[in-house]
Amino acid sequence: MTLVLALLVGGAFGFMLDRVGASDPGEIIGMLRLTHLRLMKTILLAIGVGAVLTFAGLLAGFVDPVHLSVKTAHLGVVLGGLLLGAGFGMAGYCPGTGLAAAATGRIDACFFVVGGLVGAAGYMLTHTLWAGAGVLAPIAGGKVTLGPIAGTSYPALIEAVSGEWLGIAVGVVFIAIAVAIPDTLRPTRAVRPPGRRFEATG
Amino acid sequence: MYAPWTIGGVLLGFVFFVAVLLVQPVGVSTQFVVVDAILWDAADHAAITLDPASATGYTSTNAYLAEGGGRYAAQAAEFPGYGLVFVAALMLGAFLSALLRGGVGRRERAMPSIWRARFGDNPARRWIACFGGGAIVLYGARLAGGCTSGHMMSGTMQTALSGFLFSFATFAAAVPTAVAIYRRER
Numbered sequence: 001m002t003l004v005l006a007l008l009v010g011g012a013f014g015f016m017l018d019r020v021g022a023s024d025p026g027e028i029i030g031m032l033r034l035t036h037l038r039l040m041k042t043i044l045l046a047i048g049v050g051a052v053l054t055f056a057g058l059l060a061g062f063v064d065p066v067h068l069s070v071k072t073a074h075l076g077v078v079l080g081g082l083l084l085g086a087g088f089g090m091a092g093y094c095p096g097t098g099l100a101a102a103a104t105g106r107i108d109a110c111f112f113v114v115g116g117l118v119g120a121a122g123y124m125l126t127h128t129l130w131a132g133a134g135v136l137a138p139i140a141g142g143k144v145t146l147g148p149i150a151g152t153s154y155p156a157l158i159e160a161v162s163g164e165w166l167g168i169a170v171g172v173v174f175i176a177i178a179v180a181i182p183d184t185l186r187p188t189r190a191v192r193p194p195g196r197r198f199e200a201t202g
Numbered sequence: 203m204y205a206p207w208t209i210g211g212v213l214l215g216f217v218f219f220v221a222v223l224l225v226q227p228v229g230v231s232t233q234f235v236v237v238d239a240i241l242w243d244a245a246d247h248a249a250i251t252l253d254p255a256s257a258t259g260y261t262s263t264n265a266y267l268a269e270g271g272g273r274y275a276a277q278a279a280e281f282p283g284y285g286l287v288f289v290a291a292l293m294l295g296a297f298l299s300a301l302l303r304g305g306v307g308r309r310e311r312a313m314p315s316i317w318r319a320r321f322g323d324n325p326a327r328r329w330i331a332c333f334g335g336g337a338i339v340l341y342g343a344r345l346a347g348g349c350t351s352g353h354m355m356s357g358t359m360q361t362a363l364s365g366f367l368f369s370f371a372t373f374a375a376a377v378p379t380a381v382a383i384y385r386r387e388r
Contacts, residue, residue: 002225003287009221010288013228014295016214018303021204023296026316032373032380041207042214043355049215050359054222067222069229071347071357073364080346081353081368084339085375090383091335092314094350095343096230098336099289100296105311111329115336120234121242122337123344127266130345146361157363167361174358178211 014100020046023100025092025108032089034185044178051171055164058149065151070143076135146170203303218359225284227356231349232274233289234340239267239278250275320384346371 020042021027030036057063071077088094093101093112101109130136141155147163148156156163204210221228239262243249253261257271260279267275277283282290300306309315313328321327343349346368348357354372357365 002284003282005224006284006287007291009217009224009228010291011295011298012217013221013288014292014297015299016210016217016295017292018296018299019205020207020210020214023300024204025314027204029314029316029380029384032376033384034377034381038204038207042205042211045207045211046214046218047355047359049212050218050222050355051361053215053219054359057219057223063223067224067226068360069227069356070360070362071353071364073362073367074347076345077347077353077364077367078371080342080344081371082375083342084346084349085342085372085377086379087335087338087342088350088372089376089379091332091339092316092380093332093335094339095234096228096289096292096349096351098339099230099293103293103297104300104306106306106314107311107325108313108317108328108332111332112336112339115333116234116340117238117336118333119337119340119342120231120344121238123341124235124238124264124266127269127344131265135345140363144363146363163361170358170361178207 013096014103017097017100018104022097023104023106023109025101028088028092028094028097032092035188037181037183037185041178041181041183044174044181048171048174048176048178051167051174055167055171058151058167059164065149068149068152068154070145070152070154072136072138072142073140073144074136074138074142076130079135218355221356222359227352227360228288229285229348229352229356230289230292231340231343231352232277233285235266235274235344236277236281236283236286239264239274240281243278250279316384 017023021039027039031039054063058065091112093109095116098109098112098116102113144155144157145163147158147161147166149163218228250260250262252259258273258276260272260275262268262275277285312325317328346353353365353368358369
């Protein structure tokens, strides 16, 4: 049964990643260069919708809080995020979208995936160095969320406010940002209206 | 060609929600470790062993795989588990979607046009860059304890501090890198 769910949820996730253009490095790099923000709007809206539905479901009681999985905050999250970001900005792939792109027949994505297996093996061999240096020590409470969530033992940054309502508020903020972001922050020649440069002579 | 941000965002967000509703938040990068561990154990059966003292019943000679009560060792030993089938299905879903929208063109499959416009027609350069990029991305993801899926999408969706830290760091590196490398558009 779990494996059937894995097929359904994983299949829907991969299908949607490709549908929104996340498996296309041209779209990813356009987003990261801030020239084509459609994908950024899509992802922010998705996170917002996911947050509102999840926390509303927790409040209504039909989402089981044990299904939540909050990861530890540590210095490695920031260092690893910087490394991942550099590779993401160069290749235009992240782990999930690289796999999706490889499945759509992109040869460069296959090289990305094989490189990823090598990188993950490299981490397996060097993990103890990071752990020994204290980089992986929890900060600010470790597996911490904005507010306390009923049915979980995660510590909260803001103890006084309901984590569920904060989660809905965060979701609404993400949706509002998605709506507010323009299609581009750095217009390129390609997105200017065609023929405009002839106005002066016309 | 691609879904508008409104419909695409709502449907993708619904997938995130369904994942939490039914099983657990979406996550991908762990499976790169699990596949490495499966390959390693196939080559050397002493890599992952039964251990009644560990929480999952498995341990490994590698400290990372043995961590957390042997949770990575267990995922490699008891495959295919949820996580691995999830990423296999992810690939199948992406394949079906690409098929339905007419597939990716032959030139684009070799390397994306945005790379071609900047670095020319030699695909080997792109492939080497992608291999190196993949290695950096997955090394970083495992150091961070998650990737764009597990930290950025699932983490921020659950209001996890780690998700916000990760997202900030990722974009702080990815935006300047992409701006510096790709000076020209398609």
